[in-house]
Amino acid sequence: MINKVTLVGRLGADPEIRTLGSGVMVAKFSVATSESYKDRSGQWQEETQWHDVVVWRNLAERAQTYLRKGSMIYLDGKLTHRKWQDKDGNPRRTTEVVGAFFRVLDGKRDGNDDGNDDYAAAPESPAERTHTERSGQDRQLEAEEDLPF
Amino acid sequence: MINKVTLVGRLGADPEIRTLGSGVMVAKFSVATSESYKDRSGQWQEETQWHDVVVWRNLAERAQTYLRKGSMIYLDGKLTHRKWQDKDGNPRRTTEVVGAFFRVLDGKRDGNDDGNDDYAAAPESPAERTHTERSGQDRQLEAEEDLPF
Amino acid sequence: MINKVTLVGRLGADPEIRTLGSGVMVAKFSVATSESYKDRSGQWQEETQWHDVVVWRNLAERAQTYLRKGSMIYLDGKLTHRKWQDKDGNPRRTTEVVGAFFRVLDGKRDGNDDGNDDYAAAPESPAERTHTERSGQDRQLEAEEDLPF
Amino acid sequence: MINKVTLVGRLGADPEIRTLGSGVMVAKFSVATSESYKDRSGQWQEETQWHDVVVWRNLAERAQTYLRKGSMIYLDGKLTHRKWQDKDGNPRRTTEVVGAFFRVLDGKRDGNDDGNDDYAAAPESPAERTHTERSGQDRQLEAEEDLPF
């Protein structure tokens, strides 16, 4: 079974970062993807979707370091749904994209008017999957040993 | 901006089909994707996500023809969110995958105990994107004309 | 059966554009994707893959208009392989990504030293799939008619 | 930069398995993806692409265990190109999909006439990414601790 989401879009705000009691770091942020289309009167319309994204651990650290309001990112992950009850006991459902990987495609676009600019913009900074380093090893092995095929 | 979802999973029920006043056909169905993981006591756990899917027009017709409870499909599309208000005026949000393409990977597996079996199972039946036929023309042209490169 | 390729990378040169005798337009270009990894001595290495891409018709026109050496694009398409014979009669195989969709993620990065700058940079310009406009209609219908669910 | 390939198709033969001197296991196999289209005379044509796939380490072990001629799999990975020289010193290029993940969508369909059937068919067996188990931990943490949002 496969469950994959790919987004390229911009953050609507800086990520919210939390550290759980266990020391695990979590980051949450919203990503906007926009699409243009012509309506029936021939006018171009733009429709924006805001996606709630959650990332954990290393990705959360990297989100804290590299992502800001306006950052354009590539992100992939999976689509998850959680059920819960509101204060009136009504069943509610929340959908989030749990990120498995992201990469900054450029820095934030618009000015950051809160004066908080003391961070590395880090365009194209890697926030790789865990297995990337192993991939590097594979590549090494490919280069060093006679390939058996 | 990119917004893509890829699912491989099974339908929890037959698609619900409706035709709008305009004659446009819509189909809705749920797709389950499951993932296995070991919990902290070393036991294998399975976690299932149920995704709400909507398809329009030709895809809705093909959903009506080819999809049934239990069908395993590959589907891709985009992630959409709609806001609405419940009867108490509270803001609510609904998330759906709007399908752009699907393909049946096998027919439903178990017996259909309601006796309603008068349809083609059509595993691997194509429910192609609109531009597939043009793709075919492209291929033809590639075959027929001297490639300019 | 599914065959999909997704690339985010930069063009190594302006697209080569040709028009076939039939009037069909074709564009070819190379897209670089780079990946960083640590080698066994702990040094960061970068490995770049160059992918041959072909796009047809509307996409070729849009490639001509919007893509230049250095453009960063998102592209998806399918992986195709062709067999042919070289002048010595040896069998050869060529692999190309046939693009189905692309989007410019930013303009070209480095300076264009040939003085040829008389084109719109068109960051984020749409080079949509054929069915996008229908998608727009769907959205309209969703907005205008009572949803049957 | 992003470089991803997604295939759903069938193996043309059993995987070739090798173990390098370093003890690293490698598996190679071909995956067919087919597409149907109408030619200009209105006839349905089928076009098949054969993709060369390589998987390493754990995935190679799982390929050896679970994949056979005829197996239908979902696979994702990246597109890689290697340059080499043929015996006449001519430059040649080989393209392979380096798999990062695969899943068997069904077992091989037809009988295995060589009598070699002493393996688990394992449809839907997991051949997960390295980070899956961590994902499980994340899920646990989500369930156990108060979510900070």
Added chain:
DNA sequence: TTTT
């Protein structure tokens, strides 16, 4: 070289 798969499969329907």
Added chain:
DNA sequence: TTTT
């Protein structure tokens, strides 16, 4: 609500 699917499936193994």
